[in-house]
Amino acid sequence: MANQANQQEQAARPEGAAGTASGNATDNITxxxxxxxxxxxxxxxxxxxxxxxxxxxxxxxxxxxxxxxWFPGTVGHTVALIVTPLKAALVLTFFxxxxxxxxGFRAMLxxxxxIVVVFLGLTxxxxxxx
Amino acid sequence: xxxxxxxxxxxxxxxxxxxxxxxxxAHGAAHHxxxxxxxxxxxxxxxxxxxLFAALFVIYGVYRIIYTPEFxxxxxxxxxxxxxxxTVILLTSSLTMVLAVNALQRGENRRSMALLxxxxxxxLAFMVIKxxxxxxxxxxxxxxxxxxxxxxxGGEIVFFGLYFVMTGLHGIHxxxxxxxxxxxxxxxxxGRQSATNYTLTENVGLYWHxxxxxxxxxxPLFYLTN
Numbered sequence: 001m002a003n004q005a006n007q008q009e010q011a012a013r014p015e016g017a018a019g020t021a022s023g024n025a026t027d028n029i030t031x032x033x034x035x036x037x038x039x040x041x042x043x044x045x046x047x048x049x050x051x052x053x054x055x056x057x058x059x060x061x062x063x064x065x066x067x068x069x070w071f072p073g074t075v076g077h078t079v080a081l082i083v084t085p086l087k088a089a090l091v092l093t094f095f096x097x098x099x100x101x102x103x104g105f106r107a108m109l110x111x112x113x114x115i116v117v118v119f120l121g122l123t124x125x126x127x128x129x130x
Numbered sequence: 131x132x133x134x135x136x137x138x139x140x141x142x143x144x145x146x147x148x149x150x151x152x153x154x155x156a157h158g159a160a161h162h163x164x165x166x167x168x169x170x171x172x173x174x175x176x177x178x179x180x181x182l183f184a185a186l187f188v189i190y191g192v193y194r195i196i197y198t199p200e201f202x203x204x205x206x207x208x209x210x211x212x213x214x215x216x217t218v219i220l221l222t223s224s225l226t227m228v229l230a231v232n233a234l235q236r237g238e239n240r241r242s243m244a245l246l247x248x249x250x251x252x253x254l255a256f257m258v259i260k261x262x263x264x265x266x267x268x269x270x271x272x273x274x275x276x277x278x279x280x281x282x283x284g285g286e287i288v289f290f291g292l293y294f295v296m297t298g299l300h301g302i303h304x305x306x307x308x309x310x311x312x313x314x315x316x317x318x319x320x321g322r323q324s325a326t327n328y329t330l331t332e333n334v335g336l337y338w339h340x341x342x343x344x345x346x347x348x349x350p351l352f353y354l355t356n
Contacts, residue, residue: 044236047229054225058218061349065214068354080350087346095228095339097332102166105173112177116184123188127195 045100053094060087165329172333176340179303183344186296190351193288200285205355207272208293212263213353216256217345223252224342231335237325239318246311246318249338253308260301264294293352300348303341310334 064083068076093099098106194201230245271278274294279287314334317323323331 045232047232050225050228050232054221057221061214061217061221064350064354065210065217068350068356069210072356076354080354084347084350088343091224091339091343091346095224095342096336101169104166105169108170108173108177112180116181119184120188120191124191124195127192 050094053090057087057090060090163327163329168329168333172336176336179340179344183296183299183347186292186299187347187351190292190296193285193292197283197285197288200283201289202356204282204286204289205352207267207270208353209263209266210353210356212259213349216259217349219252219256219259220342220345223249223256224339226252227335227338231328231331234318234323234328234331235325239321239324242331243315243318246315250308250311253304256304257301260297296348297352300341300344303344307334307338307341310337 060083064076064080067079071079092109098109226245226248230242230249233239233242233245267273272290273279274291279290282290311334314323314331317330
């Protein structure tokens with residue numbers, strides 16, 4: 001337990017250093033003594049956080065499924081349209097650790113998502129209004 | 131890998147080696163785990179996977195606009211309970227996966243392995259349900275190219291075509307994920323994956339969560355469309 005607490009403390013400390021860890025020569029020289037770059041970058045999170053996220057995902061699944069079964073049509077589709085991206089965002093943010101990665105990873109994801117959204121949007125506009 | 135490891139191993143022992151004087155040694159020691167590099171590569175791969183399914187989503191979207199009533203009618207044939215059950219199974223497997231990564235990072239290799247086995251068991255349960263679901267469709271004469279299917283409306287043929295292609299492609303990804311976990315297990319057991327060297331495990335986890343994310347989108351597109 002003491003070891004775990006220590007690791008968490010160690011992991012939490014270099015918040016700002018995470019982004020610069022790679023490619024920073026002065027940081028790297030102390031690397032072998034204080035631990036590797038990965039340990040500095042990583043944040044150990046409590047299991048309970050992930051259980052809570054899982055609970056939220058199951059509840060959201062129940063909401064979309066319930067809405068589509070009991071309110072088929074516009075209401076069901078609208079709920080699915082709102083809840084589904086929310087579920088994906090929860091998985092990406094917590095399970096896939098995006099919240100705790102450096103800005104670069106988030107930027108890459110948003111760039112990719114942006115391209116897909118533009119592509120989907122333009123295609124739909126074409127088919128809906130032709 | 132072995133060269134980088136050797137550099138990392140010798141540095142603390144041979145303290146006479148000044149990293150600043152030997153850029154190659156310093157580089158080797160500092161980058162024997164290139165966390166950002168490994169992660170970037172994995173994410174780039176995930177984007178290509180995402181793009182693969184995104185293209186199918188575009189096709190689905192266009193045909194749904196053209197054949198809206200047929201899509202709603204065809205979707206009524208799908209088993210909502212099976213779709214929702216499989217969603218909960220996959221979400222739970224994502225939880226066991228992330229807990230397996232977390233356990234490894236705390237140095238609890240045995241717990242990590244147990245959680246990986248649980249993840250694989252859930253993946254298997256997902257595939258078994260999928261098997262019975264597809265089996266029921268086949269029994270009703272619903273499979274690509276079947277006479278019964280080809281006698282249906284154009285829009286319904288497209289719906290079932292997309293259903294089989296997209297859930298099938300997703301199923302292949304589930305099996306590949308299980309393969310990746312089987313690849314991982316001996317590495318965790320032997321300690322090659324550990325509290326200080328866990329990037330491979332994290333990347334397998336990322337892959338598994340992507341498989342989960344794709345299914346999250348497939349659920350409303352196919353099962354909740356009536």
